[in-house]
Amino acid sequence: MIDGVTIRRRLGFCCVVGCVLVLAAFAMLTQTTVVSAAPQAAQQATQQVPQQGTQYQAAAKTADTSFPTSPAYKPVSPGYNPPLIPQHADVTPERAAWADRVRKSYNFSILGDNISLPGNAAVEGGDFIQPGAFPTAEYCAHCHKQAYAEWRQALHSNSFRTPFYRTSVNIVMQTKGIQFARHCDSCHNPIAVLSGGLTQDSIVDRKFDRDGLTCSTCHSIVGLQSTLGNGGYVMGVPAVMTDANGKRIPGEVPYSDILAHPDWHARAVMQPFYRSPEFCAACHKANLPNPLNGYKWIRAFTAYDEWQDSKFSQRNPLTFYQTDFKTCQGCHMERETAVLQEPGAKKGTFASHRWLAGNTASPFYYGFDEQLSKTIAFLKSGNYLNVDLFALQINGGKTLTEPLGRAAFTLNAGDTVQSFVVIQNKNIGHSLIPEVRDLYEAWVKFDVTDDAGKTIYQSGFLYPNGALDERAHSFTNRPVNKDGVFVDNHMVWTIHSVAYDNTVPAGRSVLVRYRFKVPQDAKGKLTISARVEYRHLRQSYLNNIFGKDHPAYPVVELSARTRTLKIGENAVESPDAVDNPDWMRWNNIGIAYLDQLQYADAVEAFGEVVKLRPDYADGYTNIALTEMAWEKFSSARTAINKALELAPGNARALYYRALLERRNSESAEEIADLKKVVELYPQSRDARRELGVAYYQQHYPQLAIEQFESLQAIDPDDVAAHYNLAILYRRAGMKDKAREQSALFATKKQDPGAPTYSYDFLRQHPEIVTESFPWHVHSDLEGNAAAKTLPPGTSQSTGKY
């Protein structure tokens, strides 16, 4: 018997199944949606195009031609600046209408009422802006032909469309959701972010993707947030003209208006801070925030901080060498002769909009031959690196032949030789290699050949399939996820730790050791050579992008040194033109020893420096700082006093003396010395930090707060500043600020458990585990196999890493 309830259930079931079937058929066969998407020209382009004769033309002759200072730009902020929060105000009706349309379907996700999170991009008015509000590059090219030609081949114009980027960002879109791509595209595609294009049901015509960072993105930036990066700019409503009063006039204008008032044009599209390193910091500094990775804040890269720490910034008293001030633009936008029409040229030269750097892959892929050849020439120019075949250790003897070429020695057939190669990051304003170092590939190619040219030993070779010798010494890092697996394809949101980072900071040197055996039948001579080679990008990533059937991407030799070793007696030689002077050779290996924790060797090397240059105060300071690391404080004090005797008031020596004074409880002297350093280098983060600590320890809380706040203005991510300010604010009764600093410290400090992820990775990869040791030798000789240094139970590599 079927009762009413059963009938009802069965009918209901049938109806639901029926609806689902209808739905499925509907979805599969008639997936038709009328999309009210109109072409950009009709709906998105709402530029205000003033006609000739409008008011702003009237007072042209009296216009101020100087660049205005943007009120939004604060080069040195007194405190921590969080990303700007949209205000949803002060927008034109056209923009408001666009924003309302976007907002209807925009996925704010869990990221709050902010259009760019987890990126930091901000825009005036704080609301979505029509993509058509950005003048196109072609519009600019009408007059700026030289700039356009350079930009079109540069990485900035290809910042979004290249397969090298898309492969990575597509993964974040497909696995986490397109809204998370706002983190990457705040820099790679600002128009997509700010127009509201990065959402599931986007109504944005993405034609602008081809132009990446187009003219009107950079030239519409009216201010900078703090130097947090991740797109830490403030985009203005794009304008190519101002009126006589300096008020920006949005959108494209007739060329005749610009030609009539070029000063007003310049006022709209140029800002003084465009020439500053902080402008570059907006994007050449990145972190992985908690909303992106669901883990904690992690530093991704920071070319800006590396520059700030380098000798080129003149902001850091602790560099090993000094030089003239040079900004990012000074190297990457060197003036070139303008061969095409370029109103921005001065005396026939124009600041290059090629931004020559390390990107050879994009011009290679797009066939931009001129960009490629100029990039390679740039990489080989500038005396950026120095390769020094510094020493030989023969048959494990305690006495080295050093510096090689300046000391006689005997080499015999059958000898075992360890070669000491010093690579100096001599004139790069950032690390070798910078930024996304998990994708780049730079390594040392070391070769030993006999008289007949036969290879005796080699490291850093390429296999026929293009892969790099796994045991090469490479200037790279190895980010790993929570399973201890290498984070491939730049899936940065999965990074939990870095197994090792062998990049060379600006101004420092690294020592790479190779051991090989001279054949028993060797005669005549051996040739040893060390080359720093570079490929953008690593082969395994190229394979991921294209499959294995792609053409070979360029490998560029950045720097090299070759020497000939005679079998028998070797006399002293004259230095080669590319060689550093002897004192600097000693200094560089001293720096390398110091970084490898070989303190005795470092002190000995710096001792040779002061023998050769007894007037060189930094030589004594180097001895002192090494002895401090070695905890030989008494002799360190002697060395630092000598340095200050040679160079009274030397900021670097004063800094280290202050640390010694702290140890001796000479607090007044410590504070006095650090104050001098801060006076000389007000943007020294180290001096500010230590002076803050000194004030804190001596119970001067307000003075300590001032120092830590100044430190945050220099580096808003400094964990010591967060930690100390959290305490100091709390004691001062400033509970909200204390809570904020506590939270920032908690998220930015390193996860104490993170190294375990690295150990997991290293256990799985014995072929490269030695790269994580500060001091290691590359060799094929028995007894040097990396696997033998591993703990029991370690397995062999399982493949790609």
Added chain:
Amino acid sequence: MNVMRIAKSTRQWLLWTIACGVLLVATTAVHAENCPWLNAATAAGVLGGPVTMLVTHPNATAVSCDFSRSGTGASLRIDVTTPEDAAAAFAKAAAKCGTEKRKLIGVGNEAVGCTLPESSSTVEHVVGRVRGRIFVLHWTRMSNTPQSSEAPVDTIQGVAEAVAGSMF
């Protein structure tokens, strides 16, 4: 009476179920599948006005997106397949261009394009490969519709870049 009560109750349940079904269909229709390679707004920009989008799955490894402008004949079709032999499939699809094909640099692993005149329209045809997948673009331009200032070959190259970029 009892039968009547059951029938009334069943009718109410039926009505609720149908209402839920209609709501479900309507909701799903609003969230119809987007084209994974190109959004409708960008296609609208190419075709010069609002478009109708149709996404189909000819088989398990193929996706086709059809964008068309109602009443104009203008359309843009994107076919993406994953053949067993991508190189052979690429060569076969590219052969449609005959001797008129031009190599498109900076599109996928490799790509070619050609312009195929038809009676009342012109077709911009692009064949490209991204790793083991092949895409074919077919843009029908009507001769009686206004053209944008951009050359059609540049426009279709931009579309090809976008499609290939989404496939990486």
